Amino acid sequence: MKSRTAFTLVELLVVIAIIGMLVGLLLPAVQQAREAARQMQCNNHLRQLALAAHNIESSMRTFPSAGWGCSWMGDPEGGMSWGQPGGWYFALLPALEQNALFQLPADGQLPESPSDTQRKNGTTVMETPLSVFNCPSRRPPQLAEVGGYGLNNSTQPSKSMKGDYVANYGAYNSGSGYGEVQNGPSATDVAAMRKKEKSWPDYSSTYTGVCYNFSKVTIGQIRDGLSNTILYGEKGLDPRFYTTYLFEGNYSWPDDRTDYLGDPHSKSIRSSYGGYYKDNVFQDDTLRLPKQDRYGYTDSNRCFGSAHSGALGIALCDGSVQRLTYSVSPEVFHCLGNKADGKAVTLPQ
Numbered sequence: 001m002k003s004r005t006a007f008t009l010v011e012l013l014v015v016i017a018i019i020g021m022l023v024g025l026l027l028p029a030v031q032q033a034r035e036a037a038r039q040m041q042c043n044n045h046l047r048q049l050a051l052a053a054h055n056i057e058s059s060m061r062t063f064p065s066a067g068w069g070c071s072w073m074g075d076p077e078g079g080m081s082w083g084q085p086g087g088w089y090f091a092l093l094p095a096l097e098q099n100a101l102f103q104l105p106a107d108g109q110l111p112e113s114p115s116d117t118q119r120k121n122g123t124t125v126m127e128t129p130l131s132v133f134n135c136p137s138r139r140p141p142q143l144a145e146v147g148g149y150g151l152n153n154s155t156q157p158s159k160s161m162k163g164d165y166v167a168n169y170g171a172y173n174s175g176s177g178y179g180e181v182q183n184g185p186s187a188t189d190v191a192a193m194r195k196k197e198k199s200w201p202d203y204s205s206t207y208t209g210v211c212y213n214f215s216k217v218t219i220g221q222i223r224d225g226l227s228n229t230i231l232y233g234e235k236g237l238d239p240r241f242y243t244t245y246l247f248e249g250n251y252s253w254p255d256d257r258t259d260y261l262g263d264p265h266s267k268s269i270r271s272s273y274g275g276y277y278k279d280n281v282f283q284d285d286t287l288r289l290p291k292q293d294r295y296g297y298t299d300s301n302r303c304f305g306s307a308h309s310g311a312l313g314i315a316l317c318d319g320s321v322q323r324l325t326y327s328v329s330p331e332v333f334h335c336l337g338n339k340a341d342g343k344a345v346t347l348p349q
Contacts, residue, residue, distance in 0.1 A: 035137065038135075038137045039137065042234070042313055043313050043321045045131075045132050045133070045165070046232055046233070046234075046315040046321045047315065048132055049092060049096075049232050050232060050317075050319045051095075051319050052095035052096050053092065053095075055095040056081075057218070060080050060081040061218055062081045062217060062218050063215070063218075063231070064084070064092060064211065065081065065084065065088065065211060065212070065213065065215040066087050066169065066212050066213050066263040066268065066269045067084060067085055067088070067091075067184075067213065067261065067263060068184040068185060068190075068214070069213060069263070070261050070263065070264050070267070071149060071261075072111065072151070072152055072184060073085070073090075073105070073152075073153050073154035073260060074086020074090030074093075074102075074260050075114075075118065075122070075153060076102055076105060076106045077107075077108070078110075080092075081216065085153065086261060086262060087259055087260060087261055087262050087268045089133060089259040089260050089268060098130065101128060104121045104124060104125055105153075105154070106118075110194070111190070112152070112187040112190040113187075114152070122155070123154055123156070123157050125260060126154070126160035126258045127160055128161065129141035129142055133163035133164065134164050135164040135165075135234060135306060137306070137307040137308055138164050138242060138307040139243070142243075143159040143161065144159060144161075145159055146160050146258060149257055152186070152187045153187075156257075160257070162259060163259040164234060164306075165235060166232065166233060166234070166267075166269055166270040166304065167209075167211035167232055168209040168211060168232070168269070168272050168337050169207050169209040169210075169211055169212040169215075169269045169270070169271060169272075170207050170208030170210070171209070171271055171272060171273035171334065171338070172207070172208070172273075173207065184201075184262055185201070201214045204216065204217075208272075208337065208339060208340070208341065209272060209337055210222065210229065210231055210317060210339055213262065213264065219317075222317050223340040223342070224338065224340055224341065224344045225318075226316065226318035226319075227318045227320065228345065229337070230272060230314050230315075230316060230337050232315040233270075233312060233313065233314040233315065234305060234313050235255075235270065235304070236290065236293065236300035236302075236303040236306070237293055238295065238301055239307075240296070241255045241256075245257075255301070270288075270304055271302070271337070272333055272336060272338070273287075273334060273337070274286075274332075282330070284331070285330060289326070289328065290303055290304040290305045290306075290324060290328065290333070291305040292306065292308070292309065292326055305326075310325065310326070311324055311325045312326070314336075316347075317339075322347055324336075331345075
């Protein structure tokens with residue numbers, strides 16, 4: 001009797017089917033492991049940003065502000081606090097071991113009197129993406145298209161860096177309304193302010209959060225506790241705007257410039273507004289609650305959010321990083337964003 005020396009066609013097909021089924025079972029596990037690693041890396045980025053902010057606060061006695069407005073690029077002559085015209089991304093650079101990049105636009109002149117050197121080197125900074133500012137689940141550190149803004153102290157490139165993290169500016173102190181941060185002064189206005197012919201903007205009684213234009217928030221002003229107040233978090237964004245600011249020929253607010261600039265319209269700062277109290281009863285408003293990135297869901301462009309499923313990462317003012325579920329109640333989210341409302345809440349798990 002002859003022994004068998006080869007597979008039959010049926011046996012070969014069965015083996016191939018089994019291998020295919022095993023691969024199909026394995027791939028989701030591999031993808032889940034990769035996403036878990038990316039989420040861990042994203043949390044580490046938030047932790048680095050929060051610790052850098054604490055380093056700035058320890059030396060300047062205030063957390064970095066959101067700058068002077070979208071027409072102002074960062075300038076080392078402005079320091080790292082409210083006098084810095086650029087946004088908090090730029091102000092954090094020295095504490096992120098990027099002091100050479102921070103000093104690049106230095107020309108020995110004030111921001112409102114920029115030299116050609118400052119304008120040119122400010123552009124170079126905008127064209128320098130750093131991995132610490134990007135969530136690996138969303139996009140790598142790369143250049144992306146930006147809108148056509150006229151800048152007071154720099155030349156705007158056609159492409160620049162864009163970040164995936166935002167600071168918390170809270171909401172209006174008056175109660176109802178999520179608020180929009182003001183546009184900021186012109187170069188002429190700034191010159192008049194230095195001569196004390198005009199007053200510097202002061203929004204300390206306007207917004208309830210930690211970072212906004214010209215902010216000077218200290219640790220002592222966060223009276224609800226550092227572990228109960230949001231400092232930084234992930235930025236909600238429609239995936240159509242990951243690399244461009246245009247969609248179907250229509251102008252859009254979200255992510256249309258580099259985050260090294262100052263901020264007036266929720267590019268590097270966002271609201272934690274969840275409603276307001278009326279007769280001691282909280283009135284929910286879900287419009288600004290955190291949202292996961294989804295195609296065509298443009299509401300996320302003004303909210304906290306992320307590309308991760310289930311929850312986004314937030315850095316609290318004590319430097320710790322936590323996961324905040326998208327199903328967080330409006331009142332809890334609102335109170336987490338208010339630094340001194342006397343309503344310290346427990347972060348939902």
